[in-house]
Amino acid sequence: MKIALALREAHDAEVELGRELLRVGERHKTEQDVFHLTRTLSRWCDEHVRRLAEHATRYDAKLDADAAPEEDERGALARAREKSAELVGRRPEPGVLLLGDLRELYLAAARASLAWTVLGQGAQAVSDTRLLESVSASHPETIRTMKWALHKIKEASPQVLAG
Amino acid sequence: MSDRIADPWGTRTPYGRGDRWPVRVDSFLAEGLTAGDVDAWVPTASILHSNGDAMDVAVKDGRIVGVRGRDSRVNRGRLGPKDLFGWQANNSPDRLTRPLVRRDGELVETDWETAMGAMVARSRELLDEQGPSAFGIYTTGQLFLEEYYTLAVIGRAGLRTNHIDGNTRLCTSTAAEALKETFACDGQPGSYADVDHCDVLFLVGHNVAETQVVLWARMLDRLEGPDRPKLIVVDPRPTVPARYADVHLAPRNGTNLALLNAILHVLIADGHIDRRFVDAHTLGYEELEKQVEPCTPEWAASICDVPAERIRQAARILGTHDRILSTCLQGVYQSHQATASAVQVNNVNLLRGALGRPGAGILQMNGQPTAQNTRECGANGDLPAFRNWANDAHVAELAELWNVDASSIPHYGPPTHAMQIFRYVEQGSIRFLWISATNPAVSLPEIDRIRSILSQERVFVVVQDLFLTETAELADVVLPAATWGEKEGTFTNADRTVHHSDKAVDPPGEARPDLDIFLDYARRMDFRDKDGEPLIKWHDAESAFRAWQACSAGRPCDYTGLSYEKLREGGERQWGGERLYTDLRFWAKPDECESYGKDLVTGTPVEPDEYRALNPDGKAMIKAAGYVPPAEPPSEEYPLLLNTGRTLYHFHTRTKTGRAPQLLAAAPDVWAELSADDARDLGIGEGDVVDVISARGRVRSRARLTAIRPGVVFVPFHYGYWDLDDTRDRRDRAANEATITEWDPASKQPIYKTAACRVERVGAADGHVAPAPTTTASRPLADVPPTVGGTAADVVEERR
Numbered sequence: 001m002k003i004a005l006a007l008r009e010a011h012d013a014e015v016e017l018g019r020e021l022l023r024v025g026e027r028h029k030t031e032q033d034v035f036h037l038t039r040t041l042s043r044w045c046d047e048h049v050r051r052l053a054e055h056a057t058r059y060d061a062k063l064d065a066d067a068a069p070e071e072d073e074r075g076a077l078a079r080a081r082e083k084s085a086e087l088v089g090r091r092p093e094p095g096v097l098l099l100g101d102l103r104e105l106y107l108a109a110a111r112a113s114l115a116w117t118v119l120g121q122g123a124q125a126v127s128d129t130r131l132l133e134s135v136s137a138s139h140p141e142t143i144r145t146m147k148w149a150l151h152k153i154k155e156a157s158p159q160v161l162a163g
Numbered sequence: 164m165s166d167r168i169a170d171p172w173g174t175r176t177p178y179g180r181g182d183r184w185p186v187r188v189d190s191f192l193a194e195g196l197t198a199g200d201v202d203a204w205v206p207t208a209s210i211l212h213s214n215g216d217a218m219d220v221a222v223k224d225g226r227i228v229g230v231r232g233r234d235s236r237v238n239r240g241r242l243g244p245k246d247l248f249g250w251q252a253n254n255s256p257d258r259l260t261r262p263l264v265r266r267d268g269e270l271v272e273t274d275w276e277t278a279m280g281a282m283v284a285r286s287r288e289l290l291d292e293q294g295p296s297a298f299g300i301y302t303t304g305q306l307f308l309e310e311y312y313t314l315a316v317i318g319r320a321g322l323r324t325n326h327i328d329g330n331t332r333l334c335t336s337t338a339a340e341a342l343k344e345t346f347a348c349d350g351q352p353g354s355y356a357d358v359d360h361c362d363v364l365f366l367v368g369h370n371v372a373e374t375q376v377v378l379w380a381r382m383l384d385r386l387e388g389p390d391r392p393k394l395i396v397v398d399p400r401p402t403v404p405a406r407y408a409d410v411h412l413a414p415r416n417g418t419n420l421a422l423l424n425a426i427l428h429v430l431i432a433d434g435h436i437d438r439r440f441v442d443a444h445t446l447g448y449e450e451l452e453k454q455v456e457p458c459t460p461e462w463a464a465s466i467c468d469v470p471a472e473r474i475r476q477a478a479r480i481l482g483t484h485d486r487i488l489s490t491c492l493q494g495v496y497q498s499h500q501a502t503a504s505a506v507q508v509n510n511v512n513l514l515r516g517a518l519g520r521p522g523a524g525i526l527q528m529n530g531q532p533t534a535q536n537t538r539e540c541g542a543n544g545d546l547p548a549f550r551n552w553a554n555d556a557h558v559a560e561l562a563e564l565w566n567v568d569a570s571s572i573p574h575y576g577p578p579t580h581a582m583q584i585f586r587y588v589e590q591g592s593i594r595f596l597w598i599s600a601t602n603p604a605v606s607l608p609e610i611d612r613i614r615s616i617l618s619q620e621r622v623f624v625v626v627q628d629l630f631l632t633e634t635a636e637l638a639d640v641v642l643p644a645a646t647w648g649e650k651e652g653t654f655t656n657a658d659r660t661v662h663h664s665d666k667a668v669d670p671p672g673e674a675r676p677d678l679d680i681f682l683d684y685a686r687r688m689d690f691r692d693k694d695g696e697p698l699i700k701w702h703d704a705e706s707a708f709r710a711w712q713a714c715s716a717g718r719p720c721d722y723t724g725l726s727y728e729k730l731r732e733g734g735e736r737q738w739g740g741e742r743l744y745t746d747l748r749f750w751a752k753p754d755e756c757e758s759y760g761k762d763l764v765t766g767t768p769v770e771p772d773e774y775r776a777l778n779p780d781g782k783a784m785i786k787a788a789g790y791v792p793p794a795e796p797p798s799e800e801y802p803l804l805l806n807t808g809r810t811l812y813h814f815h816t817r818t819k820t821g822r823a824p825q826l827l828a829a830a831p832d833v834w835a836e837l838s839a840d841d842a843r844d845l846g847i848g849e850g851d852v853v854d855v856i857s858a859r860g861r862v863r864s865r866a867r868l869t870a871i872r873p874g875v876v877f878v879p880f881h882y883g884y885w886d887l888d889d890t891r892d893r894r895d896r897a898a899n900e901a902t903i904t905e906w907d908p909a910s911k912q913p914i915y916k917t918a919a920c921r922v923e924r925v926g927a928a929d930g931h932v933a934p935a936p937t938t939t940a941s942r943p944l945a946d947v948p949p950t951v952g953g954t955a956a957d958v959v960e961e962r963r
Binding site: 036043154160162 | 295
């Protein structure tokens with residue numbers, strides 16, 4: 001049985017997505033909606049990671065339940081990057097930078113979404129209903145993050161390219 | 164005679180359920196004049212709030228000299244203080260009378276030819292150099308329907324920019340979004356007449372006594388009459404309605420959604436839902452049931468700091484009455500999780516089956532007098548006549564109507580919202596910003612940022628206004644505009660009542676109606692349709708109205724049944740009838756809806772195919788959302804929450820009300836409201852000088868101690884710098900120095916109610932009290948001389 005493998009895959013993908021969300025938010029602090037929403041969405045990742053770590057113990061695997069940076073650490077990280085965000089707030093290049101970052105975010109979310117799909121199939125195959133419930137509760141949120149990133153790309157690209 | 168500064172709502176005329184609200188005609192004329200001296204009475208309606216009170220303007224010797232309420236369905240003759248006294252601003256000596264252009268850094272007077280020439284030259288340059296994406300249009304909720312429609316066509320089919328919005332983004336975009344989420348289309352479901360029939364009034368973040376004075380007078384007359392309706396008030400401040408409430412819930416700012424989810428939880432747990440209604444007319448109930456299942460009153464009590472029992476009381480009143488009138492305003496719209504919360508208020512009515520019947524309805528209110536038209540005409544983030552930007556067939560209808568290619572009307576994404584427009588200006592990709600009848604340098608959040616954005620050399624800023632506002636001072640071209648009473652047009656209030664407003668007097672100097680300015684620009688820019696004919700095929704207010712009628716035909720806001728003649732002779736009329744959805748059929752079918760909806764947390768639009776699968780039959784949608792904490796929680800450094808808002812005596816940034824002596828005297832300067840608990844901890848007393856400080860900036864004012872909930876500081880947002888002698892130096896009077904740049908993901912409405920702040924005492928009262936009214940939510944705990952207007956505020960009230 002390789003459920004532990006799929007758990008780790010989803011876990012790592014969600015950890016990475018959570019970090020990517022914070023990184024993009026901090027880098028684009030002057031894009032206020034990106035800054036605030038990425039923080040909200042990263043909390044979904046935190047919860048997903050916690051759930052996955054819980055299930056891992058049942059499969060004799062050990063996954064870190066707090067893989068996402070602590071709030072304090074976030075603060076310090078944020079402050080350093082916020083400064084640079086403020087400095088670039090007036091230049092047009094951040095638009096291009098934002099598009100690139102949103103693309104990475106979208107891909108990270110897509111990877112996590114795939115991992116959930118695989119895990120969900122596995123959970124059904126081994127009739128692990130508790131795991132399936134977690135997948136059903138978490139996966140839609142990852143998809144919402146993915147859709148949001150795609151929407152932001154659609155919304156931002158016309159002005160970046162034409163402006 | 165009644166001093167309507169001391170008693171803003173006037174003499175009571177109680178009435179019972181189902182009775183007709185008695186008539187009381189209010190009038191006020193300039194000193195020394197009586198009705199016999201008046202040359203003419205010219206019909207119009209209120210322009211200083213969204214209630215749409217019908218009135219006549221008194222004219223003598225070519226000047227406005229007073230007002231008188233008219234017996235209409237909206238106000239039955241009554242007027243509020245802003246209408247009774249605000250007209251005096253029309254006659255202010257400091258009105259703009261000539262265009263201004265910036266030369267060597269200074270604004271200097273010029274003629275229209277030069278000013279319009281500069282605008283057009285810059286427009287052409289930018290169209291050649293960059294194209295439509297260089298243009299931003301930021302309008303208002305204070306012009307007329309004909310003006311918005313003309314501006315929308317100029318913007319969307321002339322300049323072909325997607326960057327058009329109004330300051331309605333700050334006042335009413337959540338109302339529109341909440342209706343679009345629930346009913347898939349904008350349009351006020353309820354009617355003011357529902358006040359006459361309801362048995363529960365559920366006011367959520369809606370300080371109606373101050374924002375719609377006459378609507379509150381109507382509610383008050385019900386509350387003091389037979390068959391008194393129950394009143395539930397949700398507000399962190401001790402508002403006047405809260406004093407009359409059966410249940411007053413004063414949640415911590417930013418927690419509306421938790422509170423509303425708990426109310427929904429109790430309704431469901433008690434079985435107080437109209438299952439037949441829910442099954443027949445709605446979608447999404449199961450999702451809501453799941454979402455609010457853990458949201459017990461105890462859970463909400465810990466988040467909102469409201470007693471659980473009181474939440475139960477409110478829910479039981481809602482659960483055991485049939486005719487519920489629910490209303491929302493800025494306490495919801497400008498607060499955290501705005502759209503999600505406004506939608507839960509809709510859900511209360513849907514679960515109770517309280518819709519489309521006398522007394523059972525929803526009023527998602529507006530803040531500004533003509534915000535409804537900004538929304539209808541597509542001068543905000545929507546296409547004209549509630550058309551759906553994501554539906555190609557709707558875009559094609561506009562293309563046919565305007566005789567242009569569909570591809571030339573931008574619809575590749577949602578129309579750009581105001582905060583994003585300013586972001587593009589900040590980044591330098593919008594290089595021409597045309598601002599009409601609004602004052603973002605005082606009203607937008609974090610105004611130090613806004614000032615710096617507008618001051619950039621690389622953006623050409625045009626401001627069209629009555630006075631040299633704080634925003635106009637930063638412009639490259641200032642155009643003097645005519646206002647209400649000086650031009651003709653129509654406008655629509657928050658309950659869909661359309662008024663015709665006639666020209667009473669000439670505008671001062673060379674000031675021109677906004678419509679004439681827009682038409683002149685279109686002519687000079689030589690915008691053409693695809694056959695080479697002028698794009699704008701109308702030339703005055705009435706022909707613009709007819710063009711709008713054609714645009715609105717077949718849509719929910721269909722104006723084809725109205726005309727200037729009918730409105731002039733028959734008076735005001737509602738579009739859509741007394742109330743919408745009486746047959747419980749909604750404009751929600753995929754082909755007809757204005758919006759496919761959004762994810763309430765992320766704001767991502769629902770895809771057309773998704774919507775088609777979800778709601779093929781066009782039912783109302785029950786949308787659930789979970790509470791998340793506000794973006795900027797209180798901290799050690801900033802332990803309090805800043806709540807900015809309005810006072811009864813002023814409107815917007817006081818460009819008019821600050822020039823009416825009675826209104827000015829009633830609330831002459833900014834103040835900060837604190838609870839007794841917080842004041843004690845900080846060693847602050849009534850009238851002490853305090854600084855309200857956030858991570859953005861600082862506001863200095865005198866403290867007013869009130870029964871506001873602890874942990875919250877209220878500062879009115881009306882005060883800017885134009886009426887100070889030392890305007891160049893002061894940056895600490897406007898509440899928006901301290902607010903945060905943040906907006907609701909779905910409605911994009913800025914959030915003004917939850918910034919973290921601290922308060923510091925910087926000086927003693929020294930015999931002063933706060934310059935705040937005693938008659939309103941700012942009622943003092945201390946013994947303070949009452950707010951009165953004296954003989955200068957004597958209003959004639961005539962009972963009929």
